[in-house]
Amino acid sequence: MSALPVIDIHTGAAPVLRETVLEFDQVAVQLGGRQILSPTSLKIGRGEFITIIGPSGCGKTTLLRAAAGFVRPEGGAVLRQGRLVGGPSREVAFVFQDYAHALLPWRTVQGNVELALEAAQVPATERAPRAQQVLQTVGLAAHAAKFPAQLSGGMQQRVQIARCLAQQPELMMMDEPFGALDAMTREGLQDELARLVRETGLTVLFVTHDLEEAIYLADRVVALRANPTAERPSLARVIDVNLPRPREQLATKEHPEFLRLRRELYGYLGHGHG
Numbered sequence: 001m002s003a004l005p006v007i008d009i010h011t012g013a014a015p016v017l018r019e020t021v022l023e024f025d026q027v028a029v030q031l032g033g034r035q036i037l038s039p040t041s042l043k044i045g046r047g048e049f050i051t052i053i054g055p056s057g058c059g060k061t062t063l064l065r066a067a068a069g070f071v072r073p074e075g076g077a078v079l080r081q082g083r084l085v086g087g088p089s090r091e092v093a094f095v096f097q098d099y100a101h102a103l104l105p106w107r108t109v110q111g112n113v114e115l116a117l118e119a120a121q122v123p124a125t126e127r128a129p130r131a132q133q134v135l136q137t138v139g140l141a142a143h144a145a146k147f148p149a150q151l152s153g154g155m156q157q158r159v160q161i162a163r164c165l166a167q168q169p170e171l172m173m174m175d176e177p178f179g180a181l182d183a184m185t186r187e188g189l190q191d192e193l194a195r196l197v198r199e200t201g202l203t204v205l206f207v208t209h210d211l212e213e214a215i216y217l218a219d220r221v222v223a224l225r226a227n228p229t230a231e232r233p234s235l236a237r238v239i240d241v242n243l244p245r246p247r248e249q250l251a252t253k254e255h256p257e258f259l260r261l262r263r264e265l266y267g268y269l270g271h272g273h274g
């Protein structure tokens with residue numbers, strides 16, 4: 001099993017080796033007769049937080065869908081733990097931007113979380129305590145009996161995240177999960193997610209249009225390019241974010257390294273250079 005050298009920014013200890021959990025090996029995807037992803041290679045280590053940025057339509061969602069086995073590449077391969085990804089698996093959870101449609105409105109918060117446990121054929125008697133435990137983790141234990149429509153957008157998104165955690169996935173794919181939320185709620189959820197990832201050791205691929213969010217959350221930021229060609233492939237940049245953790249909204253975003261990264265990546269969100 002290959003491994004990536006990584007500086008352990010949590011402890012400041014000597015470089016550690018991370019086992020590769022997901023590998024894109026020359027992955028190429030065409031949709032509607034158009035090349036969306038040109039051959040893209042990337043190795044992702046266990047517990048890494050990868051954010052993906054790039055202009056609209058450059059294939060960010062497509063990359064997540066290929067990783068989850070929803071899209072079959074016509075070139076190259078996606079490997080999970082060294083094994084070819086042939087289709088969807090419970091080891092990979094998906095969090096969508098549109099929480100309102102992701103949750104079942106006629107089920108309570110707890111009922112929505114239990115859905116993941118039903119799908120995994122967890123015995124009925126174990127479902128309630130496990131759902132309650134996950135709801136505790138995301139701070140929603142007191143709201144277990146409510147219905148989604150009785151919750152704020154941020155809380156509904158936490159229910160969706162709780163449902164994914166209940167699935168006990170290895171990888172979490174998050175497609176602009178906080179895109180529809182107001183700035184305050186969004187920042188709160190960013191910090192909560194960073195904590196959850198630290199505690200669970202989950203590996204996350206997170207698509208966002210928000211450059212600050214991308215840097216704030218990431219161990220590495222992956223910048224994709226639209227309309228790839230042989231000379232200008234999909235993978236524009238992969239940038240290490242060596243900001244200390246745990247991060248803080250004000251202190252981290254004022255850190256000189258944060259500002260340097262922000263300047264460096266600005267061009268890749270359609271501001272002219274890419």
Ligand SMILES: Nc1ncnc2c1ncn2[C@@H]1O[C@H](COP(=O)(O)OP(=O)(O)OP(=O)(O)O)[C@@H](O)[C@H]1O
Pocket residue numbers: 031032036054055056057058059060061062063
């Ligand atoms: N099933 C499909 N058939 C044909 N074309 C598709 C299909 N799915 C996506 N596309 C096209 O592929 C391109 C990449 O889509 P994708 O959703 O991956 O981009 P994205 O970078 O996530 O975009 P956005 O930032 O706007 O969400 C887009 O031009 C989209 O219209």
